[in-house]
Amino acid sequence: MTQSIEIQPSGPLHARIRPPGSKSLTNRALICAALATGDSTLPGALDSEDTRVMMDALRRLGIAVTHDRPSRTIRLTGCGGRLRTTFASMDAAGNLDSRVLNSWVELRTTPVQIDVANSGTSLRFLTALLTLGQGMFRLDGSPRMRQRPVQDLLDALAQLGGQAVSELGTGCPPVILAAHGLPGGKAAIAGNISSQFLSGLLMAAPYARSPVELVVAGELVSQPYVEMTLAVMRAFGVSPQTEGLSRFRVAAGRGYRGRHYPIEPDASAASYFFAAAAIAGGSVSVEGLSRQSLQGDVAFCECLRRMGCRVDYGTEAITVTGGPLVGIQADMNAISDTVQTLAAVALLARGPTTITGVAHIRHKETDRIAALAAELRKLGAEVDQRPDGLRITPGTRRGAVIETYDDHRMAMSMAIVGLAQPGVVIRDPGCTAKTYPEFFDDLRRVTSAKR
DSSP states (O other), rough: OOSSEEEEOSSSSEEEEEOOOOHHHHHHHHHHHHHHHEEEETOOOOOSSSHHHHHHHHHHTTTTEEETTTTTEEEOOOOOEEEEEEEOOOOSSSBBBHHHHHTTTTOOOEEEEOOOOOHHHHHHHHHHHHEEEETEEEEEOOGGGGGOOOHHHHHHHHHHTTEETTTSSSSOOOOOEEEEEOEEEEEEEEEESSSHHHHHHHHGGGGGOEEEEEEEESSOOHHHHHHHHHHHHHTTOOOOOOTTEEEEESSSSOOBBBOOOOOOOOOOHHHHOOOOOOOEEEEEETTTTTTTTOGGGGGGGHHHHHHHHHEEOOSSSSEEOOOOOOOOOOOOOGGGHHHHHHHHHHSHHHHHHHHEEEEGGGSSSOOOOHHHHHHHHHHTTTEETTTEEEEEEOOSSSEEEOOOOOHHHHHHHHHHHHHSSEEEEEOOGGGGGGGTTTTHHHHHHHHHHHO
C-alpha cells in the first residue's frame, strides 16, 4: 500500500456493509478448536495479520490448520490437548531442568521459536496454551511487543505450576517457557492491564492436570471480552463455573469438542462505519450484527445514540443514522477498542466529550491516549490528556497529516474524520492489515454507494 492516503469528503451516506469476521472471536475459536478432539470449521473467519500469526503458531505446534481465503473458512483438526513435544533438558526425576528458565543457551537446548509480530492477543493466549505442552518455547515479536506487559500472566501461571519467565527481566516479551503440562490449582490474576490474561488462562484451564480456580484481583478491564471467551468455551463444550466476573472454576478432564462455529462480523471494525454515518450524515447499516451479538463493542452504538444519532437494531443488521451531535461523558472501560472511533466523532460534536476508564489502552499497539491527544490537536481540538482517558473540546477543524504509530485503530478511526474535513491524510495506511486489510477499499465502497 502507498505511504499515505488522503481521505476525500463524502457527503451523506446511504450504504450497507458486512465487515470481515471478528478478530476476537476468530482467535478464541482457533485456540479452542486447536485443543479440541475432532475437526472444526470456522466460516466467516477473519483473514488478517493477527489471525495469520495465530494460525502459523498453531501449525508449529503440530495442529493441522487450513485456510480457504476465498470462502473465508478455516478448518482445523484438534490435538485433544496433546501439543507437539519438543526436546528439553530433564533432571534425574524426569522434570524439566529449572536452569532452562535462566540459561537455555548454556544447556544447548533449542526452544521452538514463535513470532507473534505485534499481536498481543496471540502472545497472551499462546503463553497460556504452551504450558500444556512438553518442552521449550520462546515467544517474541515486534519492538513494540517487547514493551507490552505480560508479567501478571506469568505470575498467575507460576501459581498454577507453570514455568515461564520474561527473558530480559522486564516483565515483557520475549517469554521463555519450560513446559511440562499445567498442574492446575488456584491463582489470582490481575485484571487491570488486560482481560486477555484471564481469557488465555481460562481457555487453557480444561487441560490442566487438576481443576483450576481463577480469582480476579482488582478491577477487570474489558469485561465483555471475558464474557465472549466464556461463550466460545461453552460452544466448544466446556462450561466454567463463575461467580460474576471475579471467580472462575474449570474442571479437569473434560476438554473441547470440534464443531462448526460461524464467526460474526467484527463489531470493533463496524464502529468505523457507524461513526461514518455520525460524521458524514446519512445512514449506514452493518449486516450480521444485532443487539444480541457476542461482542460487547456493539454498545458503541449507544454512545452514538447519546450523541444524537438514531440507532435501529434489527435481527440481522444494525443501522446508524446521523444527526446533530453533542458531546457526552463516557466510561469506555468495557468497549475500549472503540475509544479512538468515539474520539473521531467528538471532533464534530457541540461541546466537549470526556472519555474515562481506559488507562489500560496505554499498553496497546501504542499509548493510545497520548497518540490520540497528539493527532486530535493537529485536527484543531483542545485535548486534556488524563491518566485514564481524555477530554476532547472541538475547535476550528483543519486538515492534517495523521501519524498512525503502527496502530491499525489509529489509521481507521482518524480516516473517518476525513469524510467531513478536507485535507486529512493518513500515514502508513497499510498498518490496517493487522485486523482489517480491506478497510480502505470498503470505506471507498461505503462512500460511493448511492441511495
